[in-house]
Amino acid sequence: MITTTARYDLGAAAARGIVAGFLAAHPGKGRFVTAVAGPDSELAAVGRSLERQIFEETFGNNADVMxxxxxxxxxxxxxFVVLDRKxxxxxxxARMIESRGRGAKTVDDxxxxxxxxxxxxxxxxxxxGQKVWDCATLAVPPEYRGGRSSLLVSSMIYRTFxxxxRRAGVRHAxxxxxxxAFRNLGMVGMPLEAVAxxxxxxxxxxxxxxxVYVEFGRIEPAVREQAVRMRRAARPGVAALTPSGLRRLLVRRVAAQVATRIGTGKDVDEHIIVAE
Structure with a gap:
């Protein structure tokens, strides 16, 4: 493997300039858009800096560690860089690392x-020997983790994956x-297996x-099935009259909404753009 020099300390002003340029070139409706960017793209630099920011705040991983x-x-x-138009x-x-098995960071580590x-x-x-994607990082700032926007931002990342x-012919992830992350992905029906x-x-x-490992072709149908299960489980009943029952009901409704977006692309697919 060859180490490539990449910046993880792009300033806020520079990041805003890159984002503004991309949004101006790709006008559209909807607050959020996902830009798919290769490693040499300016948007990749925006993504790396966001990775470092969140990973440093959460796990103490500074630019040198990253x-x-x-x-x-x-x-x-x-x-996959989700941008807030507003x-x-x-x-x-999120960062995907492509390999044929060896060369995926998860497999190496x-x-x-x-x-x-x-x-x-x-x-x-x-x-x-088939194509493998390593879902190496996923980072969402705190202000997008609460309320409706957090669900949409996360859903857009997973759906873009x-x-x-599918377009790239990925067979394994x-x-x-x-x-x-393990709990959240399980809630939306991702058929995860512990590696070995x-x-x-x-x-x-x-x-x-x-x-974790997952056979790529199993993901979409499994998530769709989970959406159906969660919708059924979220139907009001006597248990919803208790505080704990109501919380469970709300969690299931949220899981159903997220799984539907991920599994079907509803309100999401039209907001995925491959950066040039």
């Missing part, structure tokens, strides 16, 4: 944490998920991290 960890994978990275700022970012070598990981999950992965049957472990500042 460069050391992700530098070897820059040339094979693809960024405020002119990035609202979320997992052995020293789970005690299973790369060859076994690849064999267990049938990764025998499905749309672009892997990733490192902290406790919250592994248990949670500490990783890059996350005390409870999981290495």
């Amino acid at each position: 460069a050391a960890e992700y530098g070897p994978y820059e040339s094979s990275s693809l960024f 405020r002119g700022v990035p609202a979320g970012v 997992a052995p020293r944490h789970i005690g299973v070598d790369v060859e076994t990981i690849l064999a267990v999950h049938g990764m025998t 499905l749309v672009m992965g 892997v990733g490192m998920l902290d406790r919250g 049957g592994s248990e949670p472990f500490a990783y890059l500042g996350s005390a409870e991290n999981r290495a």
